Structure formats: C-alpha cells, structure tokens
Amino acid sequence: MSTIQPNIEQPVSEEMQLVRRAKRGDDHAFEELVRRYDRNVFRIAQHITQNREDAEDVVQEAFLKAYSNLEKFQEQSKFYTWLVRIAVNEALMKLRRRKPERTVSLDEEVKTEDDSLPREVADWSPNPEQNYNQAELRDILTRTIQGLPPGFRTVFVLRDVEGLSTEETADALELSIPAVKSRLLRARLQLRERLNRFFQKKGNGNGNADGDESSGDGNQ
Amino acid sequence: MKCSEFLNELTNYLDGVLDARTKSELDDHLAWCHNCYVVCDTTRKTIEIYRDSELYELPDDLRTRLRSAIMSKCTASKKSQPPGS
Ligand SMILES: [Zn+2]
Numbered sequence: 253m254s255t256i257q258p259n260i261e262q263p264v265s266e267e268m269q270l271v272r273r274a275k276r277g278d279d280h281a282f283e284e285l286v287r288r289y290d291r292n293v294f295r296i297a298q299h300i301t302q303n304r305e306d307a308e309d310v311v312q313e314a315f316l317k318a319y320s321n322l323e324k325f326q327e328q329s330k331f332y333t334w335l336v337r338i339a340v341n342e343a344l345m346k347l348r349r350r351k352p353e354r355t356v357s358l359d360e361e362v363k364t365e366d367d368s369l370p371r372e373v374a375d376w377s378p379n380p381e382q383n384y385n386q387a388e389l390r391d392i393l394t395r396t397i398q399g400l401p402p403g404f405r406t407v408f409v410l411r412d413v414e415g416l417s418t419e420e421t422a423d424a425l426e427l428s429i430p431a432v433k434s435r436l437l438r439a440r441l442q443l444r445e446r447l448n449r450f451f452q453k454k455g456n457g458n459g460n461a462d463g464d465e466s467s468g469d470g471n472q
Numbered sequence: 473m474k475c476s477e478f479l480n481e482l483t484n485y486l487d488g489v490l491d492a493r494t495k496s497e498l499d500d501h502l503a504w505c506h507n508c509y510v511v512c513d514t515t516r517k518t519i520e521i522y523r524d525s526e527l528y529e530l531p532d533d534l535r536t537r538l539r540s541a542i543m544s545k546c547t548a549s550k551k552s553q554p555p556g557s
Binding site: 277279282287291298299307308311315373375376380389390393397408412413415418433441443444447448451 | 479480482483484486487507510511513514515517518519521522523525527528529530534535538539541542543545546547549550
C-alpha cells in the first residue's frame with residue numbers, strides 16, 4: 253500500500269540510471285525500459301481505447317515519443333509517470349479519432365452529487381467472482397468498465413489497477429489531486445453499482461436487504 | 473455523520489489515508505449503518521476483483537514483435553536526426 257515517501261535526496265534509482273544511459277545514446281538501456289513497462293502501457297492503452305489494434309499502436313507511439321523526447325525529460329518525476337502521461341495522451345487521441353461524436357476529455361464535467369450515490373444496496377456473495385469461469389468473468393469486467401466515461405476509467409485504471417499513487421496519477425493526467433480523488437470515487441462507485449447484478453447474493457428475492465437473516469454483523 | 477458524508481470519504485477510507493479521528497468517525501458509522509457497510513465492502517471487492525483480473529495481458533509473441541518494431545523505429549529516427557541538436 254502507499255506509504256508516505258519522504259521527499260529527500262535519494263540515491264539514483266536503477267530506473268534513472270537506465271534513463272541516463274539511454275539519454276547518452278545507449279539503446280540497450282532504452283530497450284530495458286521498454287521491457288520494464290510495455291505490459292503496463294499496453295494495459296492502460298487498451299483500457300482507454302478499448303481496442304486491441306489501437307492499443308498496439310499506442311505502445312509503439314508512446315515509446316517512440318519517449319525515445320525522441322528523452323532529452324526533455326526532467327528528472328523530477330519518475331520516468332514511468334512521464335511515460336504514462338505520453339501513453340494516456342496517445343490513447344485519448346486514438347479514442348477521439350474513433351469516436352469523434354463523443355467528447356473525449358479528462359476534464360469532462362463531473363455530474364451532480366446524487367449521480368454516484370448508490371441506488372441499489374445489495375450484499376454480494378462471499379467470493380462472487382468464483383461464480384463465473386475465467387472467460388465469463390473477463391467479459392463481465394471488460395464490458396462493465398467500458399461503460400464508464402473515459403476520464404473515469406482512466407483514473408481507475410491508473411490508481412487501482414496499475415497502483416499509481418494519487419499524486420502520480422494527478423501528475424500523469426495533469427489533473428489536480430481533488431479532481432483525481434473525485435473521479436476515482438465516482439469510478440469505483442459506478443463500477444460497484446454495475447457489478448451488482450452479477451455479484452449480488454442469490455435468493456434475496458426482491459433485492460431488498462431489509463430484514464433478511466444476513467449473518468455476520470453485530471450479533472455477538 | 474450522514475451517509476452522504478460517509479460516501480464522500482469512502483475513497484480516502486479505503487486507501488487508508490485518513491487521520492485517526494476521521495477514521496474512527498467512519499468506523500462508528502459503519503458499525504450501525506448496514507447500507508454503508510455493504511457499499512464499502514462491495515466497493516473494496518470491486519477494486520480487488522479488477523486488480524486481480526489480469527485483463528489485457530500482453531501475449532509474449534506480440535510483446536516481442538512490438539518491442540522489435542519499437543527499437544527499429546527508434547534506431548531509424550536517430551539516423552535521420554543526428555544527436556546533439
Ligand atoms: Zn450510512
């Protein structure tokens with residue numbers, strides 16, 4: 253989990269050593285950076301574009317851009333965060349090209365408060381994902397996250413799937429920290445709401461949790 | 473504490489970044505509010521399920537192909553633009 257990282261001078265990280273070697277023209281060092289992060293970039297790109305070919309293009313373009321702009325990379329942030337920022341921008345551009353009718357922006361206005369208030373409160377089975385085989389589960393998860401606005405699913409993927417900190421996510425997306433937090437909350441709640449119908453406990457009849465003999469809390 | 477106030481802090485609560493006092497206020501709320509308890513619990517599961525899902529893994533053959541494409545494009549770009557400009 254995220255811990256508080258003291259902002260003091262640290263010994264040069266292995267990553268930064270690779271970056272410096274790459275800056276001096278060592279292509280093997282750059283290739284090592286590709287090896288390190290290609291899986292992450294691909295995952296992020298596919299989550300944003302929802303398209304396999306586009307994701308492949310994004311991976312190539314993002315690394316190529318990083319390579320040719322390496323001189324401009326300031327060593328104040330992590331290389332990975334910088335790379336993610338490039339990849340997210342490339343992915344959003346792809347998405348805009350495919351879906352020009354929809355505004356695709358990370359800044360899109362967040363709707364009213366009530367919008368993300370849970371409508372349906374139903375408990376889930378203990379390990380609800382185990383009620384589905386791997387292919388089914390994958391399908392459910394993919395289609396569910398596809399339904400979120402791009403700005404929400406991007407924040408969710410960076411924070412909760414890739415494990416970037418709130419600060420790194422804000423940095424990579426050029427958003428403020430409160431904006432990241434608010435999008436993350438909405439993304440999480442909306443995903444939860446949409447997963448209800450797959451994961452909710454069976455046999456609740458009308459889905460009303462009042463007065464059922466739910467076990468577990470507070471009867472000791 | 474109202475449910476809406478609880479929800480506003482949910483992300484901070486799940487991420488464990490609250491001060492002790494706010495956290496205990498939220499714990500108190502969870503102890504008696506079943507709805508928020510369920511929302512909190514299922515939201516946590518949502519995150520875990522996605523984190524563990526391994527959606528969009530990059531297959532090895534594609535990975536190799538992409539990497540060599542990247543590296544050859546990089547080399548080509550260096551030739552066309554001499555360093556130190
Ligand atoms: Zn409540």
